[in-house]
Amino acid sequence: xxxxxxxxxxxxxxxxxxxxxxxxxxxxxxxxxxxxxxxxxxxxxxxxxxxxxxxxxxxxxxxxxxxxxxxxxxxxxxxxxxxxxxxxxxxxxxxxxxxxxxxxxxxxxxxxxxxxxxxxxxxxxxxxxxxxxxxxxxxxxxxxxxxxxxx
Amino acid sequence: xxxxxxxxxxxxxxxxxxxxxxxxxxxxxxxxxxxxxxxxxxxxxxxxxxxxxxxxxxxxxxxxxxxxxxxxxxxxxxxxxxxxxxxxxxxxxxxxxxxxxxxxxxxxxxxxxxxxxxxxxxxxxxxxxxxxxxxxxxxxxxxxxxxxxxx
DNA sequence: CTGCACTACGTACTACAGTACGGAGTCAAC
DNA sequence: GTTGACTCCGTACTGTAGTACGTAGTGCAG
Numbered sequence: 023x024x025x026x027x028x029x030x031x032x033x034x035x036x037x038x039x040x041x042x043x044x045x046x047x048x049x050x051x052x053x054x055x056x057x058x059x060x061x062x063x064x065x066x067x068x069x070x071x072x073x074x075x076x077x078x079x080x081x082x083x084x085x086x087x088x089x090x091x092x093x094x095x096x097x098x099x100x101x102x103x104x105x106x107x108x109x110x111x112x113x114x115x116x117x118x119x120x121x122x123x124x125x126x127x128x129x130x131x132x133x134x135x136x137x138x139x140x141x142x143x144x145x146x147x148x149x150x151x152x153x154x155x156x157x158x159x160x161x162x163x164x165x166x167x168x169x170x171x172x173x
Numbered sequence: 174x175x176x177x178x179x180x181x182x183x184x185x186x187x188x189x190x191x192x193x194x195x196x197x198x199x200x201x202x203x204x205x206x207x208x209x210x211x212x213x214x215x216x217x218x219x220x221x222x223x224x225x226x227x228x229x230x231x232x233x234x235x236x237x238x239x240x241x242x243x244x245x246x247x248x249x250x251x252x253x254x255x256x257x258x259x260x261x262x263x264x265x266x267x268x269x270x271x272x273x274x275x276x277x278x279x280x281x282x283x284x285x286x287x288x289x290x291x292x293x294x295x296x297x298x299x300x301x302x303x304x305x306x307x308x309x310x311x312x313x314x315x316x317x318x319x320x321x322x323x324x
Numbered sequence: 325c326t327g328c329a330c331t332a333c334g335t336a337c338t339a340c341a342g343t344a345c346g347g348a349g350t351c352a353a354c
Numbered sequence: 355g356t357t358g359a360c361t362c363c364g365t366a367c368t369g370t371a372g373t374a375c376g377t378a379g380t381g382c383a384g
Contacts, residue, residue, distance in 0.1 A: 029330070040373055043333090048371095060380070062331055068301075075301055078274045083234035086371070092278070096299035097289040107289045114282045117275055123229045124272050127243070131265045138248040138258045148247035150219075150226060180360070191343055194363090199341095211350070213361055237341070 026065040035073035042073065050076060050090055083120060126153055177216040186224035193224065201227060201241055234271060277304055 032039045045051045051072050054063045072093070079089045095110050097103060130152035137147045183190045196202045202223050205214045223244070230240045246261050248254060281303030288298045 027331080038373075039331090041371090044372060056332095060331085062380080071305055072301060075304060079278065080371090081234055082271045082275050082278075083232050092300050094299075095282075095285055097285060097297060103289045107286055110282050110285045110289070114279065114286070117279045117282065120233045121272065121275050121279070124233050124268055124275065127230065127233075128265065128268045128272070131246075131261050131268065134246055134248060134261045135258055135265070138254045138261075146248060148245075149243050150223060153226060154222060178360080179362095189343075190361090192341090195342060207362095211361085213350080231341090 026067065026070070028063050028065070031065040031070055031073070034070045035077075037073060037077065042069075045073065045076065048086060048090075050086060050093070177218065177221070179214050179216070182216040182221055182224075185221045186228075188224055188228065193220075196224065196227065196237075199237060199241075201237060201244070 026034070028039050028042055032042050035042070042051070046053060051069050054065045054069065056063055075093070076086070076089050079092060080086070084092065091109065092113060095106055095113070097106055127149070130149045133152045133155075134147055134149060177185070179190050179193055183193050186193070193202070197204060202220050205216045205220065207214055226244070227237070227240050230243060231237070235243065242260065243264060246257055246264070248257055278300070281300045284303045285298055285300065
């Protein structure tokens with residue numbers, strides 16, 4: 023099994039070499055061992071998984087900072103577990119919120135597709151309208167107060 | 174009902190005034206009527222909904238460009254419906270992919286929380302490890318070929 | 325032992341999404 | 355009719371996440 027050099031790791035993870043170096047500088051992936059004789063980075067397979075995870079998490083709206091938090095969530099027997107638990111629960115809530123919104127957009131798309139069955143649409147219907155219909159006006163905290171504390 | 178000036182619209186939508194102007198320049202929200210006597214923008218309530226939608230869609234990983242696409246999806250009886258349908262279907266697939274990944278992260282968080290029941294963790298377990306476990310190695314297209322077409 | 329592809333490092337540049345700023349005009353209250 | 359909060363517009367600046375670039379060193383195939 024050939025050793026994972028930076029370009030192979032990048033290729034396997036589906037990113038560019040510079041991205042790997044960038045993540046390393048950011049502390050998102052661990053500094054790989056650089057054998058003294060060569061000075062070249064050699065990656066464990068796990069790094070590839072990690073980079074893939076990072077990309078997928080980005081896809082669904084997490085920033086690199088948040089992804090770092092996610093990745094650092096680790097139930098370490100030596101650490102105070104309740105902290106990890108708390109942070110995990112917070113992230114879970116975040117994820118659930120995202121899922122809800124995604125679900126709403128999904129229904130709106132479904133509805134849109136249904137309304138447009140092939141040729142000659144029957145209903146005028148946009149995503150926005152579907153969403154408003156689906157969520158019942160959405161007017162939470164509309165009509166926010168006027169003129170108290172205006173900047 | 175007082176008219177929605179830019180700052181009120183911004184407040185109701187939970188964004189800054191500059192963000193509204195920015196979205197307007199980008200074409201994400203329609204140019205509001207600016208009565209000749211004043212020159213000030215006056216917004217319909219719909220704009221507030223729209224801005225909220227934009228923010229929520231951003232939260233789950235859509236770029237402004239993609240959100241524009243989403244918002245322009247509209248089953249218009251006068252237009253060729255199949256194009257809209259196609260684009261909607263593509264977006265739907267995208268949404269489904271996001272939901273899957275979100276679901277995986279969710280289970281990983283669940284598992285993490287379960288493994289860490291209050292005090293003194295029983296298992297060492299990170300998000301990454303949970304995900305790898307949950308997705309069965311994830312090694313799709315790992316072992317990508319070596320040395321053919323290197324860059 | 326010469327090439328060529330690869331690696332390292334640092335710095336610069338880019339795209340995206342705002343955010344801030346300055347100067348000028350407007351509106352409503354006092 | 356002045357003051358303070360608001361609006362206009364254009365331009366400049368910021369943070370995030372890369373991406374590119376130049377220089378120099380390494381590794382190995384021929």
